[in-house]
Amino acid sequence: MQFCCHGAWRAGTGCLRGGPALGLGREKAMKRYAFALALVLVSGWLAAAHGGVDAGWQPLMDRLAADGLDRAFVERVFAGAGVDYEPSIMARKVDAMVRKQFEPRPAPTKKTLEASNYRQFLTPASIEAGVRYIRENRAAFDRAQREFGPPPELICAFLMVETKLGTYLGDQDALSVLASLARASGLGQIAPYMKTLRGDAERSAYADWAAKDRSEWGFRELAALLRYAKAKGQGPGTIPGSIYGAIGICQFMPSNALRFGVDGDNDGVLDLFTPTDAIVSVASYLRGHGWVPGMTSEQRDKVVYAYNHSELYVLAVTTVAERLKARLGG
Known part of the structure; x- marks a missing residue:
């Protein structure tokens, strides 16, 4: 899910569900x-x-x-x-x-990642599912890379972490x-x-x-x-979303859907709930946030951070992408 900048705040300027918290009287x-x-x-x-x-x-x-x-x-x-x-x-x-x-919190490490919920995306079965998804949607991934630059393994990593390749689109209205x-x-x-x-x-x-x-x-x-x-x-x-309103296989906030969404299958409708539109739209978003060929890993991480302002998220996405690339023989 994309997060907007929370803005600047200084003290004095004036400027997850269920029952009561533990310890509440x-x-x-x-x-x-x-x-x-x-x-x-x-x-x-x-x-x-x-x-x-x-x-x-x-x-x-x-x-x-x-x-x-x-x-x-x-x-x-x-x-x-x-x-x-x-x-x-x-x-x-x-x-x-x-x-x-x-x-x-301190900066996350590989150990932190392995202990987090993101570890589900690092299993051999998950990586194999990602590889199959890339192969099944090869034309869309090729177009995304050709027009916007990001490689298939990185785009796929986002879709895996965001919605398990479209199999979980959120349970909120x-x-x-x-x-x-x-x-x-x-x-x-x-x-x-x-x-x-x-x-x-x-x-x-x-x-x-x-x-x-x-x-x-x-x-x-x-x-x-x-x-x-x-x-x-x-x-x-009728549009399902995340706990904060992100939508589609790529979990775009609606403003990003309007700004970076691409009608990848050329059917005249931008539908982020279809693989082709979601795949090409992720690539569009990444280029719009600074993706360029030959960038360093630090520069890449800044682009990934724009998608979700979490260092652990960045580590998860980039690690999944690396494993997908290795499995694809890249």
Whole structure:
């Protein structure tokens, strides 16, 4: 999944799901569930009072229309797709940002990689599956390399790590995820769901900034998703996605689908859920983020990092690519 830059933040400028966290007191747990229940009840009441659309969506719908999307289209989407508001999505996102800001981890090693969930992609069976995928889609990989530069083994490594070569496309509704991120515009809406604040003022200030920043990001991605779906002729509410709204075999954020997506099979439709379009689009994205022939491994790693801002992810993708290349005889 691609991540946008989180931006700059300084303290004082003002600028993964389930039950309560371990150690949370009974009273706090009850308050948390009471708060969540209240949100559900209020949302249900508002939806009933406004013809099936939660009135809490109205400011967001107005922004989408002001951004150039057809208002009637936006209203149909929110009325008919069953868009659910879930503040815990933003809480999970901000928790991850707080951990990265205040609890930095050491640079990953091969040992770290072997102990991580990424190890599933390093097994002989996984590498063989990747080799078969390259051979089965050789024309698409050849076009991707010819037009944009990245080699088949690197493109395939992304698709393996992102969606297991398209066999797992996410179990979330991308529309509801991105709409929830866009709507949750501050700490007040997500604090009951967060696990990293620890009553710390600096963490809370950062979390509030992060929520506002990611809300703006979520809005941009939501608008892009609606445009992508409309161009594809697909209902936005039927597009599966990741926990933060990435879509397709290549797990592009919607804005990257619009910017770097390529109709690889020339059928007139950009469909990132088809292998050819996904393969060529990954190559397009990598070139757009600095890929050039003959680059050093350090330069390559910077390009891979642009796809997902995680050093462990970079190590996973490049290691898988190296093993694919060796197996292919390159």
